[in-house]
Amino acid sequence: MITLIPKKCIACKLCVKACLFGGVRLEHKTPVLTELCTGCGACIDVCRAGAIVSSGKSTGQIHNLALYKGIWVIAEQRRARLHPVTAELLGKARELADVRKTNVSAVVLGADIKHLSNVLIQHGADRVFIADAPFLEPYRTIPAERVIAGLIDKHKPEIILLGATTMGRDLAPRLANRFRTGLTADCTGLTIAADDGLLHQTRPAFGGNIMATITTPRHRPQMATVRPGVMQPQFFPDRNGETISVKVKQQASDNAVQILKTVKKRKSSISLEKAEVIVSGGRGLGESKNFRLLEKLARVFSGQVGASRAVVDMGWIAHEHQVGQTGKTVRPRIYIACGISGAVQHLAGMQESDIIIAINKDPQAPIMQIAHFGLVGDFKRIIPELIEQLKPAS
């Protein structure tokens, strides 16, 4: 047990900085212990005034876990439009909340975004916190962290989900850091375990060669970023929910980082994530010009052309076509893999496709193991046949 002696305190804040768990803070120049104190004693070592003493050993009790309730989704929006990952997160949160018998809340920050509340509710939120202020648009780490941390501190959610986007991956570690809690990056699977009630967070590691299931057993909230394109959104047109306007005020520290300008990247005509049919090529194509044959086949289906990492690295085709761990995650109705051996890193991005067709000379290639239909042979002869036989039908 840690005991504070406020009379001796000189309000130097060294203990606050020394505490890994956020277990001590200063209120009106008086130190107070929070419920996060673990009794580890790190603050005693740094206190020069002798205002902190220890009686007995560390309690080992970290958090009052039962205080934390509900599942939160930190929504992502740009210029008042939601990023698709937000609906995916809400879909998953809804499912988890039904298992855990709890509620789903969404938090959204930005300027002129009041209309988003209803959209968030329709996608599964029971409650929406809206912080609407000019200084919150566009996203910047420090003000977003401060506003959201204030809400977490007050309402104590049990689980917080963010998209594994540049924004989510910038913000989530800062929030986890504030609450000295666990964060699992880039999850592709989330379940509530029947035995321990914990969030089981599954993610690829080692370039997708290994999957790991991670838990945060003794700290709250349990936090995860989730890979875009993996979870399924849900839509409930007639849902009702509660909207809470969050009062926010700008602070001087919010402007530590100033955005000088933003240039939108040229909009690509490639939207693999939305394609119903994808025809992908790999090293087995032999040379870059063979992608033209794939384009022809894709056109028959009104589909798009994808690619493996190997051929993108070799410069045969632009990165925006890349499917896999370091490219895009897709789940089209039909995925046709031509001359792709099926490295784990590629499979990670396409194995959820409804129907996988592989065209490969090697019947032993890993892609043949997961394909619904594996055609053994030369793509140069098979693809023209496919185009020929499909055309009259269409």
Next chain:
Amino acid sequence: MKGLRIIVTVKQVPDTADVKIDPKTNSLMREGIPSILNPEDKNAVEAALCLKQQHGGTIIAITMGPPQAEEVLGEVLAMGADQGVLLTDRAFAGSDTLITAFTLSRAIMKLGKYDLILCGRQAIDGDTAQVGPQLAGFLELPQVTYAEHISIEKGNAVVRRGLEDSTEWVRVKLPTLVTVTAAVNAPRYPMLYNVEAACDGSRIIIWGAQELKVPETMLGLNASPTGVKKIFEPERKKKGQIITGDPKDMTGILIDKLQELNML
């Protein structure tokens, strides 16, 4: 400004493509897998070297890991960094990203004043991209992630960030922490005369829990909020149908099947 004091965080990682699970023990088989300097950390070192060329100053590389992690400090010194710090102690083992960032933050506080901390965006063994922002959190610094270009002007860093659908230019007052992606530069090769200098040993400091003055209850596996419940190889769907024969026949069979499934 008279020279920049730049700290670069680096990590030794296994070359991931070959990592497998031992089916008997259900643990990672790391044996015989070469260790490398994490690629984006190499970009961070190169970015530091470029800034030092323009503005003068000192580059300190810091890593946490087992004793053999000293190898990556040798490589970084050979690229041109001035000083290496190795954090190694059994008490550090099993740290998750939060505790890794915490431990690094204590070492950096001990190193004294700095202008800039550079980190690779993420390491290829975990791909979490969490340690940089968490380190900034512990040091109470503003952060700029996903940097593709960095320049220093009048005590500010001006950074170009590569986001999904846009490019953003930001200005931040030093000191700050920046994480870089592979797009920031093409790292140089270690130089022979630097290798010789790197080998004299005096340029690498080794610190453990005692030097950092952190109690063991705040370190390593026990202090880490996250734990690995299990590891497994990615699920493979069961084998489908292999079709062989003449291209025309194969195509015919495939189209029949797709029609049966209502996919056309």
